[in-house]
Amino acid sequence: MQLLIFAGLLQAIVITPPPAITGPVPTPPLVAQRMASYLPVADRATPRRDTIDVEIRAASEILWAGTMIVSNQQASTFSRQLSEPPPADCMPRNYGDHRQDSLSMEMTSRSNADDDSIFNVTLRWGRSLPGTCPYRNSSRTVELSERITLAPDQTITLKGDAGLTIRLHRR
Numbered sequence: 001m002q003l004l005i006f007a008g009l010l011q012a013i014v015i016t017p018p019p020a021i022t023g024p025v026p027t028p029p030l031v032a033q034r035m036a037s038y039l040p041v042a043d044r045a046t047p048r049r050d051t052i053d054v055e056i057r058a059a060s061e062i063l064w065a066g067t068m069i070v071s072n073q074q075a076s077t078f079s080r081q082l083s084e085p086p087p088a089d090c091m092p093r094n095y096g097d098h099r100q101d102s103l104s105m106e107m108t109s110r111s112n113a114d115d116d117s118i119f120n121v122t123l124r125w126g127r128s129l130p131g132t133c134p135y136r137n138s139s140r141t142v143e144l145s146e147r148i149t150l151a152p153d154q155t156i157t158l159k160g161d162a163g164l165t166i167r168l169h170r171r
Contacts, residue, residue, distance in 0.1 A: 048072045048116065051171040052107060056123065059163040063103055063125065075108040100139060102126040110147065117151045121158065123166050
């Protein structure tokens, strides 16, 4: 079937539709595919869970202590954030001046069939500047990110800047 469209006195445009597709529609070629997991198929089929005792300190102050369950199929995360207006004797000069403290941790198993003791640990600690009126949108952040080896019943301590330490014990 053809369609004639008159565009002017002596001009015509002929539009021919594409041929009808009969049969199955061809599948376009696969360009990229997201990997299901970095683990071999055998490791994905057998989930493993590790219990890790965690203690995070800044100098002598315990910022957080608890237990994390880390699987070879899913990371474990902890996050805490505090945002509040300054004390009455340090009222903000600008809209938005506030105290903001945060702590977050992620632990991921990078173990494979040959070695089940490899983990990635990322710890981030943010805090307002110390002082009488530390709330002028000023802060300091320390981040510690390491690949570690942690065997069952082993304890290790990682040290970052500003007195930040994290003690990990694998049960």
